[in-house]
Amino acid sequence: MSDLNKLGLAEARDALRKGDVTSVELTESCLKAIDEADALNAFVHKTPEIALERAKAADERIKGGDAPAMCGLPIGIKDLFCTKGVPSQAASKILEGFKPEYESTVSQQLADAGAVMLGKLNMDEFAMGSSNETSVYGNAVSPWRRGNDDAQLTPGGSSGGSASAVAADLCLAATGTDTGGSIRQPAAFTGITGIKPTYGRCSRWGIVAFASSLDQAGPMTKNVRDAAIMLETMCGHDPKDSTSAELAVPNFEAMLTGDIKGKKIGIPKEYRMDGMPAEIEKLWADGAEMLKAAGAEIVDISLPHTKYALPAYYVIAPAEASSNLARYDGVRYGRRAQLAQGDGITEMYEKTRAEGFGHEVQRRVMVGTYVLSAGFYDAYYNRARRVRTLIKKDFEDVFAAGVDAILTPATPSASFGLGEMTEADPVQMYLNDVFTVTVNLAGLPGVSVPAGLDKQGLPLGLQLIGRPWEEGDLLNTAYALENAAGFVAKPGKWW
Template sequence: MTAPNDLTVAAARDALRRGDLTAVDVTRSCLDAIDGADALNAFAHRTPDLAMDRARAADARLKDGNAPDLCGIPLGIKDLFCTQGVPGQAGSRILQGFRPEYESTVTARLRDAGAVMLGKLNMDEFAMGSSNETSVYGPAVNPWRRAGDDTALTPGGSSGGSAAAVAAGLCLAATGTDTGGSIRQPAAFTGITGLKPTYGRCSRWGIVAFASSLDQAGPMTRDVRDAAILLGAMAGHDPLDSTSADLPVPDFEAALKGDIRGKVIGIPGEYRMDGMPDAIDALWRDGIAMMKDAGAEIRDISLPHTKYALPAYYVIAPAEASSNLARYDGVRFGHRATLDQGDGITEMYEKTRAEGFGDEVKRRVMVGTYVLSAGFYDAYYNRARKVRTLIKRDFDRAFADGVDAILTPATPSPAFALGAMQDADPVQMYLNDVFTVTVNLAGLPAIALPTGQDGAGLPLGLQLIGRPWGEAELLDAAYSLERAAGFVARPDRWW
């Protein structure tokens, strides 16, 4: 019999309604799994008492017979989401001791839907990273390992704790955020499904900001159906967020028909990168064949400005980060440096930020400040914004020409070893986002799902990109690909 913590959200929902399990049963199973998984370092702050209280409340709602889909479902929450009374540091020392007095809109919606919060999940500091190695909590560890090799691997980033927790069965699903691939890349590295919705589909209110025009919350789950269920609870208009779209939320789960006959799937030639590993190229070709066999029309397309996406992203994102992170000064909340006699407010700012921010955050803040400075604003920031417009126009033309979804690799490699890139040029780490950043720049929805494994047994994922506000159709296409791929592998328990 499948342990409760290893169930999908849909399976647990059905078992709870039949009375085969209680929310307390499922929650206790997850808490036991978390207690036995210290080696993964996925949870940064655990909330077992709160979890059991919410589980008992969920059971009462289930007994009354009018509970929503997520009632009694245990979730992990990325440390970027503010949760009332629970520590939230965004993976940074500078927010040490911060306990928000308010709840983010997304987590409030999940709470109101009866979901059970198990705790806060590890992540790269302020969501800046692709390996979860910039975290003040130390790196999260991928539950997958290469066959015959005990080397610790990255779960990806910045939502590495979320990915590791879902893949290892520590929670049934988790929240993530995606600024340049931070849901989709770790999902691909850990053999789970990660959905980045259209910009504005989920409220950003109460989520610690990295790059405000790029950040978007989304679900990280074991399969496509669970992603549809979770997104339905997370999404919706929020008057507290000026970028939140006032649009109805479809029934995403009901849209899962798995019938893509007659749909047009675009294959962008620009994503065939020099030096692409054979395993990634073969995975992509297999995915194309699966969608063709399912009845889709495969069409080669061009997204000519793709090659400029990564440099444009690494101008825009640091520029917005330098503005957003200016609020962390040691005055109002979080860490404050110990001052020497005679130090003034300038010294307090300097020492607090020097102690509180990690090296990667400092690097991006300095880059962002530079590209926004007088004399360089037009040369870098304004030029990057123009490139962003051209990238969005490429996608608009593809969709206007009848393309329903675009299929690409999710990552340029399988999960790599922790520490493998620490001494490398930072650009080498940034290249992990090469297939994902275009989606954020264009504000589009995209989903990563596992469709195969490499020669060492590590999971590999493909990415589907959809039309703006077309999450229902995107999830349906992903559901078809998921069924064709038949990926059911789980990591061997070593932790």
């Protein structure tokens, strides 16, 4: 079989079980694709030796007949996950040279299940960004192009390297993290599937922290079935993470029946924004029609505090970031600045952090420190926390009224060109998260499914938001939407 790297997880798993292909062959196909795709800048630390070693072990395990679903499947790991002995920099200069002596829980669970790590993937620095333009490794590039235009496009952020690698078939799937949309927005931009599970479903231990009450890991895959397979392996209780939920993990794949008859799907009126492109509006309406045709009941709902979500998020997330990033001081690990004669510890902190952190991280640390300072704590941080509670209650009220899932656009536009959103107005960039941040503030599961192309031939995604802990039900609704939308477009290979 040629082009093995183009397989999805489910197809590759079935081929491995039948003996049609080996994990080593799959892995070699992906490694070759990765080496030919440096123009995408998706993989930033390649680990071919680890990959082939794990692939050989997986083949033995499959022969033995006790292999879990992910066994032998080559995947990429976002650079935010600590991986033992492999650089784990969170795409930041300040963590230069950091090779952890431990493995994050999620990447360990994937390794224990026999998954093959191909390498570490590009991302926005400390996961702060919506376009993968804040990385110390340089921009990740989308495999998609606008019509006949050669302009490089963003794969979205912060999990841009993961999105680009999966869309370009460099790996069968990848891990991502989502603090305000960082799995769902890049998935929508690159025509793949991405799910952010309920807060607490996946352990955060060993994942470099951005905003601890919002961060959650999830899979980025070629379709909904693959997302169900990978998510099951990534989930589970972890005593090392106090926010990890002690709940049984269901067989998500077994729940994909595609039957959504009688399900109530809510359409929130607050997501109809001024200036929303007609294409996004039409895609949303079409998505609702598809779900209706599949037997679901479409109901109009209201989430009245949605308009406060972005401001609340951009107070809470930087506040938590400023606290989490205080540990990067040049003392214990990572980069330390060159000091001049007579410099003391204060100068060392200042110089290290000034040269170690990029502009966007500096901006958010300063905003966060400001909103946590004595005179402003109540005016900003506590007020934002109260708004967050109201946003969460909006969702609770809707679900209590019998709604099973909520359908919204995933992004306010298709992918844009790298460099098109200037640093001069960071708020323009922050508006990319308008449809996704509410889900993180409320701790709910959300999935982005590719549903169509815009007039320039770029992918557009729809988002489904589910009840807490009901990822299986949410994935089944996403499966029905995926079947109805029939999205099969792939980027033309130019790299």
